[in-house]
Amino acid sequence: MNGTPSHLQLLACLETRLAAMSPLSGDTRAMLARAVRHPVIVKPQRDLLREGQQVTAPLAILSGWAVRVRLLEDGRRQVFGFLLPGEVICGRHQFRPRALTTVVSLNRMSCCRLPSSGMPADLSQALAMGQALEEAHLLAHILRLGRLNADERLIDLFLELRTRLDLCGLLEGDVMPFPLTQEVLADATGLTQVHVNRTLQQMRRRGDIELTAGRLRLLDPAKLAQRVGYREPRVMTDEPVVAG
Amino acid sequence: MNGTPSHLQLLACLETRLAAMSPLSGDTRAMLARAVRHPVIVKPQRDLLREGQQVTAPLAILSGWAVRVRLLEDGRRQVFGFLLPGEVICGRHQFRPRALTTVVSLNRMSCCRLPSSGMPADLSQALAMGQALEEAHLLAHILRLGRLNADERLIDLFLELRTRLDLCGLLEGDVMPFPLTQEVLADATGLTQVHVNRTLQQMRRRGDIELTAGRLRLLDPAKLAQRVGYREPRVMTDEPVVAG
DNA sequence: CGATGCTTTGAACTTGCTCAACCCTTGTGG
DNA sequence: CCACAAGGGTTGAGCAAGTTCAAAGCATCG
Numbered sequence: 001m002n003g004t005p006s007h008l009q010l011l012a013c014l015e016t017r018l019a020a021m022s023p024l025s026g027d028t029r030a031m032l033a034r035a036v037r038h039p040v041i042v043k044p045q046r047d048l049l050r051e052g053q054q055v056t057a058p059l060a061i062l063s064g065w066a067v068r069v070r071l072l073e074d075g076r077r078q079v080f081g082f083l084l085p086g087e088v089i090c091g092r093h094q095f096r097p098r099a100l101t102t103v104v105s106l107n108r109m110s111c112c113r114l115p116s117s118g119m120p121a122d123l124s125q126a127l128a129m130g131q132a133l134e135e136a137h138l139l140a141h142i143l144r145l146g147r148l149n150a151d152e153r154l155i156d157l158f159l160e161l162r163t164r165l166d167l168c169g170l171l172e173g174d175v176m177p178f179p180l181t182q183e184v185l186a187d188a189t190g191l192t193q194v195h196v197n198r199t200l201q202q203m204r205r206r207g208d209i210e211l212t213a214g215r216l217r218l219l220d221p222a223k224l225a226q227r228v229g230y231r232e233p234r235v236m237t238d239e240p241v242v243a244g
Numbered sequence: 245m246n247g248t249p250s251h252l253q254l255l256a257c258l259e260t261r262l263a264a265m266s267p268l269s270g271d272t273r274a275m276l277a278r279a280v281r282h283p284v285i286v287k288p289q290r291d292l293l294r295e296g297q298q299v300t301a302p303l304a305i306l307s308g309w310a311v312r313v314r315l316l317e318d319g320r321r322q323v324f325g326f327l328l329p330g331e332v333i334c335g336r337h338q339f340r341p342r343a344l345t346t347v348v349s350l351n352r353m354s355c356c357r358l359p360s361s362g363m364p365a366d367l368s369q370a371l372a373m374g375q376a377l378e379e380a381h382l383l384a385h386i387l388r389l390g391r392l393n394a395d396e397r398l399i400d401l402f403l404e405l406r407t408r409l410d411l412c413g414l415l416e417g418d419v420m421p422f423p424l425t426q427e428v429l430a431d432a433t434g435l436t437q438v439h440v441n442r443t444l445q446q447m448r449r450r451g452d453i454e455l456t457a458g459r460l461r462l463l464d465p466a467k468l469a470q471r472v473g474y475r476e477p478r479v480m481t482d483e484p485v486v487a488g
Numbered sequence: 489c490g491a492t493g494c495t496t497t498g499a500a501c502t503t504g505c506t507c508a509a510c511c512c513t514t515g516t517g518g
Numbered sequence: 519c520c521a522c523a524a525g526g527g528t529t530g531a532g533c534a535a536g537t538t539c540a541a542a543g544c545a546t547c548g
Contacts, residue, residue, distance in 0.1 A: 052478065070383075073473055076391045080383055094372070098479055100380050136344050138382045139314075139324055145389035146434035147320045150504070181526065190390035195504055197528065229317055234296065235342055394536070425494065439536055441496065 010062035010110060011036045017086025017168035021126035021133075028120045036062060039110035048111070049089065049103040057116035058127060059089040064109025065179055068101040069187070079188035081137055082161065086168030088114065091127035091134075107179045129235060136233035145190045150199045152228040153189040158209070158218060159230045178216035254306035254354060255280045261330025261412035265370035265377075272364045280306060283354035292355070293333065293347040301360035302371060303333040308353025309423055312345040313431070323432035325381050326405065330412030332358065335371035335378075351423045373479060380477035389434045394443045396472040397433040402453070402462060403474045422460035 011033055018024060018032070039062050042048060048059065048066055061083055068080040080101055083089055089103060089111075114123075140160060144153045161178075165171045182200070186193040203209045208224060210217040218224060225231075255277055262268060262276070283306050286292060292303065292310055310327040324345055327333055333347060333355075358367075384404060388397045405422075409415045426444070430437040447453045452468060454461040462468060469475075 070387060072391060078387045078390045080386050100376075100383055100477075100479070132344075135379070135382070138379070138386065139344055142324050142382065142385055142389060143314060143322045145386060146322045146432075147316060183526080187390075192505060193526095194506080194528090198504090201528085233344075235344070427494080436537055437494095438496090438538080442536095445496085 007036060007039075010039060013085045013168045013170065014060050014062055014112075018088075018123070018126045018130075020167045021129040022122055024122050024126065025120065028123050031115075031120070031123075035060075035112045035114065039112050042105045042109040042111060044105055044107050046105045047102055048105060048109075049099045049101075051099055051102045053099045054097055055090045055099055058091050058114040059111050060114055061085050061087050061089065062110040062112060065106045066103050066109065067106060067184065067188075068103055070101055077187045078190075079184060081134070081141060082164075082188075084161070084164050084168065085170060087164075088127055088130055092131045106184065132235040133233060136235060140233065141188075148228065150189070150191055150195060151203065153191070154185065154196070154199055154203070155208070155224050155228045156230050157185075157189060158216065159221060159225055159228070162218060162221065163232060174219070174221065175215055175217045177214060178211065179214050251280055251283075254283060257329045257412045257414065258304050258306055258356075262332075262367070262370045262374075264411045265373040266366055268366050268370065269364065272367050275359075275364070275367075279304075279356045279358065283356050286349045286353040286355060288349055288351050290349045291346055292349060292353075293343045295343055295346045297343045298341055299334045299343055302335050302358040303355050304358055305329050305331050305333065306354040306356060309350045310347050310353065311350060311428065311432070312347055314345055321431045322434075323428060325378070325385060326408075326432075328405070328408050328412065329414060331408075332371055332374055336375045350428065376479040377477060380479060384477065385432075392472065394433070394435055394439060395447065397435070398429065398440070398443055398447070399452070399468050400472045400474050401429075401433060402460065403465060403469055403472070406462060406465065407476055418463070418465065419459055419461045421458060422455065423458050 014036065015024070015029060015032055024032075042064070049055070051070065063085050065085075066083040066089070068083065069077060070080070071077050083103065090099070114127075119127075137160065140156070144156050148156060162171060162176055165176050170177060180188075182196045183193045185191075186196045189196065191199070200209070200211060204211065207219055209219065258280065259268070259273060259276055268276075286308070293299070295314065305327055307329050309329075310333070312324040312327065313321060314324070315321050327347065334343070358371075363371075381404065384400070388400050392400060406415060406420055409420050414421060424432075426440045427437045429435075430440045433440065435443070444453070444455060448455065451463055453463065
């Protein structure tokens with residue numbers, strides 16, 4: 001049923017996530033609706049952007065996942081992070097002409113270019129917040145790689161992806177779309193594919209997760225968050241305070 | 245002899261590094277000279293900034309080193325990166341009111357606040373470039389933690405710090421100031437202090453480095469860079485091409 | 489000259505890696 | 519409808535890199 005998402009679904013994803021960053025005016029929403037009408041389709045395993053390449057305009061992801069990667073001489077590969085639907089590649093590019101990493105599609109994606117200049121203030125604010133969140137994700141990734149063990153790394157990553165998918169409305173209760181292979185997970189978490197496999201099995205046996213056919217269910221996210229010390233990234237000062 | 249650096253030395257450091265980002269006008273230089281005249285002195289092990297705290301104005305480092313850190317519940321600690329003389333903490337803060345990490349001084353530092361708004365365009369450009377470089381450093385750190393082994397992590401970090409110290413004019417030939425304890429190195433590289441110690445010794449035995457009394461000498465930086473696959477971060481498109 | 493903080497050393501241990509094979513599913517072409 | 523290829527996932531056995539714990543050495547600085 002979910003083979004080719006409609007334009008409306010694509011738009012909803014982007015709009016939901018941008019609005020989660022910062023409220024959007026009707027004009028801006030109309031502009032997005034127009035932009036989304038002619039999406040670019042990208043096949044799996046294609047470079048959306050190459051390291052060192054000149055960055056032109058921001059590219060919004062409407063559906064599908066991508067990774068930021070670098071390849072070493074000897075074949076080792078590092079995944080720096082994931083790019084999910086609703087998120088924007090190279091959101092703030094005014095003073096950063098060169099791409100710092102290659103971006104590769106993991107599955108079939110649809111994207112759309114955003115205007116590179118003369119952007120409405122609300123959109124520009126949303127993109128800037130997105131950028132700040134991205135830095136928070138890089139920091140979280142450093143913490144994972146530097147100080148967490150295999151289980152913790154995977155769980156912590158799952159929890160991050162979960163909250164990010166929630167932002168664009170793709171979280172379905174405790175189940176989420178999950179198109180990552182064990183190899184990609186390994187390159188992200190600094191482990192080997194074999195060890196990722198064994199760790200996932202252990203997590204399944206413990207009843208922490210269910211993972212099959214591109215879907216991941218976290219049985220008790222709160223408990224898992226507690227276990228690995230996961231914390232939501234907070235970039236805004238004016239975020240709603242609990243029981244304020 | 246280098247007990248208390250003069251105002252001129254402090255200024256030189258900041259000016260050199262900012263000018264390396266983007267050329268500065270005479271007016272801007274004069275402004276910096278004024279700002280530097282009354283530096284803030286910070287003792288070792290003090291928080292310059294706390295995670296979650298509201299960010300007010302950019303803070304330029306005139307001398308001394310700091311680290312971006314996070315502490316886990318169980319005492320594990322991760323160092324996300326280093327802040328060196330000439331560099332600016334929270335350079336671009338317009339849409340990022342909350343500090344993402346705590347910043348702690350490693351030794352005695354002197355700093356000065358920069359204007360938070362109404363900044364000249366050249367300075368603002370320099371800070372934006374500095375910000376882009378910082379993202380490059382985060383990415384480099386992820387690569388180190390994810391895919392390099394102990395030797396490689398340390399060497400790669402040394403090479404990065406070397407080029408950064410060069411930017412602010414603190415590299416003296418093949419020797420550089422190096423105020424990091426093995427514990428801090430461990431928290432940065434995701435290793436234990438004990439293993440950092442053994443790895444350093446091995447590097448000394450192999451004649452790769454000399455490290456004593458707060459100074460580090462890399463015997464053959466080019467060879468080391470080759471060995472670990474170190475590459476200088478490139479953020480500008482218009483950087484001079486070799487043999488152009 | 490005692491205290492404090494940093495470095496060095498040893499021995500046992502664990503986590504995660506390597507290599508190599510096998511299995512299962514899915515899609516494709518004959 | 520079957521054969522086969524390709525891309526993931528699973529398994530086992532041996533191994534290596536890095537950890538843990540604990541103690542001792544060595545500076546530097548009041």
